[in-house]
Amino acid sequence: MSLKSRPNGRVVVIAVLGLAVIAALFFSAPDLASAQDDPNIAAQGTLKANRIDVPNVEILVEAVDGSFTGSVVTGEDGSWSLLLPEIGDYRATINADTLPPGVSVKEADGGMREFSVSGLRPQPVLIGLDGAIEGAASGTSSRANDIEALQLAVDGIKLGLILGMMSIGLSLIFGTTGLVNFAHGELVTLGAMMAFWFNRTGIFGNTYHLVISAIAGVIILAGVGGLFDAVVWAPLRRRGSSLISMMVVSIGLSMMIRFGAQFQFGLTSRSYRDYAIQKAIDFGPFALVPKDLWIIGISLTILIGVGLLLQRTRIGKAMRAVSDNRDLAESSGIDVERVIRIVWISGAALAGLGGILNGVTEAIAWDTGFRFLLLVFAATTLGGLGTAYGALVGSLVVGLLIQLSTLVIPADLKNLGALFVMIFILLIRPQGLLGRAERVG
Amino acid sequence: MDWGTVFSDTLRAMFGETAIVFALAAIGLNIHFGFTGLLNFGQAVFMAAGAYGLALFAAIPFTAPGGGDQAAWGGQPFWVSVLIGVIGFPVLLAIVLGVPTLRLRADYLAIVTIATAEIFRLLARSPSFDAVTGSSDGLTQFARPFYSGISCTPSQGDCWFNPEERYLGLFTGNQMWLVIVGWIVVALVAFAVWVLMRSPWGRVLQAIREDEDAARSLGKNAYSYKMQALIVGGVIGAIGGMLRAIGTQLANPDQFITDVTFFAWVAVILGGVARVFGPILGSMIFWAVLAFSDSFLRQSVKRTVSGEELGFIPESIMTTNQAGLVRFILVGAMLAALAAFRPQGILGDKDEMALDDR
């Protein structure tokens, strides 16, 4: 718009050069997929039928390419684990002859499960069983159900908080620029991968502790966000490109980054070096590993911080003002372009942090962010597109919904609930739970 | 470098089944977006509707991997199944998607359609519905009637195409038959669209694209026309999806991932938004570029074939597997660059219509 809102040329040049160097280093790094000495090349799991542990069942594990075959028998608590020779794809099959009476393999998967071993931690393998051990107490007492619901709720809150960090950026970017950023998921992936790079692949011949790697990842992502805005979005806004054009540009960017990530990272999922395996702390009705507590703590702190920032600081108020009414904000002296730049920087950093925290609980994959994208859409539309607090509320609702829905639907369909609720909310209350009624329709 | 292989790979992609499938998907998308302004980011699910519509009904009843027989509706006559796949499923899908969203802002349709595509993928993959969809393996054994009697070995009797022979140096007998039928279908559909877009019906769509209120003030029921456009474009996409299922003799969820929709978008934008023949050309160019870059890079990567050193790109830069990914990175770059710098597409005219207009 006005001259003052042009980005400072020198800063942009330095940022471009800096990130170019980082990108060069990243792509010249040895293939991230190369396995390192790791004691954790293993598979493990607990066999349950109707929530009751099933002991003394033989499980055959073979490499998909046939290079390895092994077997293991479940212990008294139904648990089993098996060391494997190398990372790769494996298949676990239940020996149905060893099942106790009354229990059978699930028709759906035939008692077979394929899985990939990342080599970074023992790979959990879940194989479902139907029926119940004869003579055992029915597993679905209401108390057992309550306890499971509580555990799922805690998991849901964790997921919701992680989603929240991804959603705020998307929501603020939509609010300030009107852009539905399809490449937002890739910021999540990039964050997780940058931290992985520092943490496991190593840079300058060293690897760093996850905390340092995470900080580095967040800083790089902040730069990436700012850079995207400076070299892609700000020029497009100046050219007067339509929102649809920009949306399509974001789809293109998303594909570039996503397949670039696959290029460098490969198809296998991997985890960070630190905090891979932890012993759960029993809180009675539910159990959490310490890293989950940390994730919940960190994300809560950050999200409250963001909330305060939006509420109390000048820049936060400016962000909300621009979201609310860009023209009015501009005419009242706010440097809108600068506000948007800061929104991109902080939104990308938050998305990156979300990716890193998610990577601590789950493995990292080339399409992690893309798989999160629709959940992030669900969360933001649920809360009301463009409202930061709405995105938070929406994220928590989506997180809880996803986890709790597994009480009634199979776990592989758990995202369905979130998507259906999103569509439903769009239909009955298009402005979202916290949005205002105008400007819609 | 074996240029012969590179060029035949390119030609095969340009005129083969994939280009046909995406030409149809893109023609449908062009009716949605180009002519009417509907933001459909779930064209893949319309394609899937065509593929599964055919496969579910035509497939010979089978036993699911986890045991249990497929429901009794399988084994219908081929043409009945084609009608269900072309009309039944996509029309139903368009109505379900359209009724609630077409009154809302354009980006809501975008989010709902992309979410629907994902919902479909989750459901089709889920082992819970194995007996219906065959889960991630998908459905097979439904395409035979398409080929029978027309494409077979001479020993089996009087046939048009011999599967064991190569036609034009590019296609097997089955492929050749599909390619011929496919391009005829594309030509018919394109002609129909050409007629439609010169009719008063097409004029109303264009008016809605530009300004819905203007169209309504002149007595046009914008909602109804948007629904019609969604249905027509969806049906055309479903024909594409069905041809894909017939070509691969398989209907499975991974054939209809979200990237498939994005590819169709590239084809539309490449050929020029709101141009009748744009999507066809766009799809051909798109797959030619993809196949060329893929074939070229794979040929260029250093590798050893039966003791002979080939290629010049060292493995430290990229392996053959990685070479296969470069084309998708290129697609992304192409999409972004087109949208940013040439929203009217390669062939388009900015005065007439560009991506920018809505």
Next chain:
Amino acid sequence: MTDSTDRIEDVSGRGGLPTDMGDTSAEVKARAKAAAAERAESVADVAQEPGSKKPDPILVVDQVSRSFGGLKAVDVDHLEVQRGIITALIGPNGAGKTTFFNLMTNFDTPDTGTRQFTSDGRSQAGARKEYDLAKFPAHKVANIGMVRTFQLTKSLSKMTVIENMKLGATKQVGENFFLALLPFIWGKQERENEKRAEGLLARFKLDHMRDEFAGTLSGGQRKLLEMARALMVRPELVMLDEPMAGVNPALKQSLLDHVKGLAEEGMTVLFVEHDMDMVQEISDWVVVMAEGQIIAEGPPAAISNNQAVVDAYLGSHHDSALDFGDGAAPVDDVEGSNVEGSNVEGSNVKGDDDAMATDAVHDVDTAADADADEGKA
């Protein structure tokens, strides 16, 4: 020309639009004068008070209200619009005029009240009929004989002028999807519509632009096109929302003549306008709105001396002066409000070609300047 268009009207079997272009200007003027006198006569006995009864109302509005948040944008107790005359709807900015238009045409739904449209069977086959507008969504309103234009011109800029015109025709067979596939079915009707469109274009002096994209027209030409396109609907009641906003002064007079021409053909015109001079020149009856309510009604001469009206405008003067603060120096109230409308138009064009935007803004500027000059003189 006259013959061909008339013949087409006969073919379609409905009342014709006389489109005589061949008469000498003296004859035309004389006839116009007579028609205006006749129109004035029809409302001569009507009481000059808000909500007065009309001898033959085409539109009857009762207890219609619409609120946005806490603000009551429209709150009309009663209003009747006389058939066959030109009624001006005036009022300061924010008086609710455009909202009122939206409510009449169902582009917006009122919170309360009834709206009744009485057709004399002229546009639709059949006799006089009463329609409860609540039952007609926006697109059906056009089909019963009510058509509107918009404050921000909605010419479809990526379609040619003639396509814009043909879009306006109602009851097109080719608008059905299945029949559209068979051009021989709709071809004849299409050619008839095209001829009628060409006739209207000639009358509005746009025939030389027939195959140009509407986006290349000037602001004033777009207003003309929108009006011509509205006539393709064969309306009984034409509702024009600020037909003069952003129009080059050179075109203003011809636009005025066209508005008068509509009434001479028996159509009813209801239009929103800010410029009192224009209202004085062409309207037969004036309705004044302020803060959502009808505050006065009467013939134009009486209205300009009405104290309530003057107060309303003076109030608006202060408001708009506050609104604008820096930029627009308040020349006088009417001008100030006109500039505001134009600003909106300018910003709306932003998405289009730069050249076009500057063009439109230029139009607006010259229009505003000309107004200011007239004011001084």
